Amino acid sequence: MTAVQSTPGPAQAIDAPRSPYRRSKPTRTNFELYAWLFMRMSGVLLVVLVLGHLFVNLMLGDGIHQVDFAFVAGKWASPFWKVWDLSMLWLAMLHGTNGVRTIINDYAERNGTRFWLKMALYVAFALTVVLGTLVIFTFDPCPIGADIDASALPSFCPAR
Amino acid sequence: MARETDATPESTAGAIPSFDVTVRIRRYDPEQDESPHWEDYKVSVHGTDRLLDALHIIKWEQDGSLTFRRSCAHGVCGSDAMRINGRNRLACKALLKDLDPSKPITVEPIKGLPVEKDLVVDMEPFFQSYREVMPFLITSGHEPTKERLQSAHDRERFDDTTKCILCAACTSSCPVFWTDGQYFGPAAIVNAHRFIFDSRDEGADLRLEVLNDREGVWRCRTTFNCSEACPRGIQVTKAIAEVKQALLTRKV
Numbered sequence: 336m337t338a339v340q341s342t343p344g345p346a347q348a349i350d351a352p353r354s355p356y357r358r359s360k361p362t363r364t365n366f367e368l369y370a371w372l373f374m375r376m377s378g379v380l381l382v383v384l385v386l387g388h389l390f391v392n393l394m395l396g397d398g399i400h401q402v403d404f405a406f407v408a409g410k411w412a413s414p415f416w417k418v419w420d421l422s423m424l425w426l427a428m429l430h431g432t433n434g435v436r437t438i439i440n441d442y443a444e445r446n447g448t449r450f451w452l453k454m455a456l457y458v459a460f461a462l463t464v465v466l467g468t469l470v471i472f473t474f475d476p477c478p479i480g481a482d483i484d485a486s487a488l489p490s491f492c493p494a495r
Numbered sequence: 496m497a498r499e500t501d502a503t504p505e506s507t508a509g510a511i512p513s514f515d516v517t518v519r520i521r522r523y524d525p526e527q528d529e530s531p532h533w534e535d536y537k538v539s540v541h542g543t544d545r546l547l548d549a550l551h552i553i554k555w556e557q558d559g560s561l562t563f564r565r566s567c568a569h570g571v572c573g574s575d576a577m578r579i580n581g582r583n584r585l586a587c588k589a590l591l592k593d594l595d596p597s598k599p600i601t602v603e604p605i606k607g608l609p610v611e612k613d614l615v616v617d618m619e620p621f622f623q624s625y626r627e628v629m630p631f632l633i634t635s636g637h638e639p640t641k642e643r644l645q646s647a648h649d650r651e652r653f654d655d656t657t658k659c660i661l662c663a664a665c666t667s668s669c670p671v672f673w674t675d676g677q678y679f680g681p682a683a684i685v686n687a688h689r690f691i692f693d694s695r696d697e698g699a700d701l702r703l704e705v706l707n708d709r710e711g712v713w714r715c716r717t718t719f720n721c722s723e724a725c726p727r728g729i730q731v732t733k734a735i736a737e738v739k740q741a742l743l744t745r746k747v
């Protein structure tokens with residue numbers, strides 16, 4: 336009976352029963368509330384945007400066979416599709432990034448790992464969003480300029 | 496391994512069928528074992544026996560070192576939540592004949608809490624988040640000289656969440672709680688719900704503030720494990736959703 340008190344062993348590795356547990360500090364902001372709300376609202380919008388995108392690209396007209404450089408150029412000639420694609424880019428990236436942030440918070444075991452995984456995530460987010468936005472706004476299938484090789488331009492450009 | 500019963504021969508004759516089951520228990524003795532391991536026990540039981548009865552036979556007749564908690568043995572005290580055939584249940588409410596006795600019945604401690612010995616876990620992290628939601632009546636002004644009356648309609652609002660027996664079956668079935676144990680967990684939210692929606696209570700804002708935290712209701716991913724695990728049949732996920740709703744609208 337008394338052996339229970341004195342036997343050393345793996346028990347040492349376990350916290351003493353009544354030791355206080357470390358809980359993370361309270362945050363006192365509405366950030367998680369807004370993040371939660373955003374996931375649902377962006378989800379609803381993404382259903383419309385993504386399904387609309389897939390329908391127009393893959394079902395209307397010649398379907399998958401119509402998608403080439405000229406098709407994209409034609410779509411981005413219209414402000415409507417620019418706004419559509421821009422919304423899709425930003426919403427999907429914010430939504431996906433916040434989703435992966437949640438997953439990192441769940442599965443990263445050490446604070447250092449958690450921090451660096453999130454940094455990598457935010458850098459990937461920033462690069463993709465900046466590049467995507469830049470392309471949507473500055474896209475010009477027929478650039479004009481002295482240093483442009485006219486034969487490399489698509490067939491529908493007047494300079495060709 | 497047949498048990499002695501004091502029933503008369505007339506009443507036992509073909510009355511309750513008896514059969515053999517193998518109970519496969521996750522054993523861990525921190526004084527001896529490096530890590531937990533499975534051990535099989537064969538017991539002869541009756542069709543009316545619950546898993547708790549089988550554990551009693553094992554402890555009393557085969558291996559006295561088997562350690563588990565139980566108190567009321569009738570689903571009231573919440574001591575004996577364990578993972579039975581992979582699902583959280585109360586051993587005292589799990590009938591053996593319903594657990595497919597043809598195969599070994601696996602019994603493990605509930606997940607996500609530190610195992611102290613065999614089926615006994617340290618419940619302190621669970622009760623710590625329970626205490627943090629202030630599970631007591633908060634009022635202001637003078638103490639009334641009689642009961643604080645409430646209409647049946649107002650009582651109905653939080654009736655479901657008054658049934659909690661703090662067994663931890665829900666919290667220890669939640670995959671978000673398993674990840675780092677920081678999430679407040681369904682049981683704490685259920686017990687906050689019980690006061691947040693009580694018309695006599697004035698502490699709703701305080702509790703909502705606590706549950707608005709990073710580790711609060713927003714970590715819930717509506718997995719529904721808690722609702723399935725609750726031995727009291729509380730609609731736990733619904734209660735969590737009502738607290739989310741109250742936070743979004745700031746209305747109770």
Ligand code: HEM
Nearest residue numbers: 374375378379381382385427428430431434435437716717
């Ligand atoms: C088709 C429309 C979409 C809808 C309706 C939708 C809806 C949702 C909702 C409501 C959540 C939150 C789940 C929770 O809190 O339990 C979520 C999580 C998530 N979403 Fe979406 N989403 C959509 C599209 C996308 C897209 C395009 C991506 C990728 C860019 C994405 C990536 C994620 C990720 C990574 C999570 C986190 C998963 C988790 O919490 O375990 N979703 N989604």
Ligand code: SF4
Nearest residue numbers: 659660662663665725
């Ligand atoms: S809500 Fe149900 S499962 Fe959770 S602690 Fe209370 S009684 Fe147990």
Ligand code: FES
Nearest residue numbers: 568570572573587
């Ligand atoms: S022993 Fe009390 S609930 Fe099972």
